[in-house]
Amino acid sequence: MKPHLLLIDALNLIRRIYAVDVNQKHHSDEQMIQTCSARVAHACKKLLNTTNATHAIAVFDGDRSWRYHFYKDYKHSRAPMPQTLKDALLHFKNAIEETGIVVFEPINDEADDIIATLASKAASNNISNTVVSTDKGFLPHLGDYITVYDYFKKQYLDKNSIKERFGVEQTKLIDFWALAGDKTNDIPGIKGIGTKSAQQLINNYESIEHALEDESLSPSIHKKLDAGMDMYVISKQLVSLRTDINLGFSLKQLRLN
Helix, strand or coil: CCCEEEEEHHHHHHHHHHHHCCCCCCCCCCHHHHHHHHHHHHHHHHHHHHHHHEEEEEECCCCHHHHHHHHCCCCCCCCCCHHHHHCHHHHHHHHHHHHCCEECCCCCHHHHHHHHHHHHHHHCCCEEEEECCCCCHHHHHHCCEEEEEEECCCEEEEEHHHHHHCCCCHHHHHHHHHCCCCHHEEEEECCCCCHHHHHHHHHCCCCCHHHHHCCCCCCHHHHHHHHHHHHHHHHHHHHHCCCCCCCCCHHHEEECC
């Protein structure tokens, strides 16, 4: 059996399931957490079966990552995790571990960077892997060995669906977000460059440098690009997932029993 690595964005899965369960009738918060933990474990079991995984890991976020230090407004408008959920994370970790999946919580790194590193390292060794998340940040990494699966829509994301959703090719997503910004994570992009302008620039030019060299480019757009290059560079770094983190463990340690 060929090895296949399952990479679960743990908080992405948990918070989506919690958001549904918290609105259901329960006798107590404790009962709600127990029900929600069981649903998360059930989801993990289904994912193991769906992907035919031989190795698996569920990654949580560490404390404030490098992005918070690099750009002070990163995710500043995002609502904090509900305290009830925050206090119960150990229950969820235990529930996931009981399915045989390794749970990993880094000290400072974000789950996205850890997952991207694992996916990239596995792919470089010709090992297929599935990232389970609704976070669009993983989409630039789709490739021959890396797939992205939306558990809630029960579908694998592909390059055609990405083009339909964002209006640019999958390989151009990072440049697109660096131009237009990303409100979800408070990534600024270039001031005055919206989604449509960013799509046109991405689709019409090989790079932003080529756009700036084009004498037929709208003077208004040229001015915005020229003035916003610093924020473009910052935004591009923020939306790019790291694939070079020193993990301290090997693929062998993620094998399912």
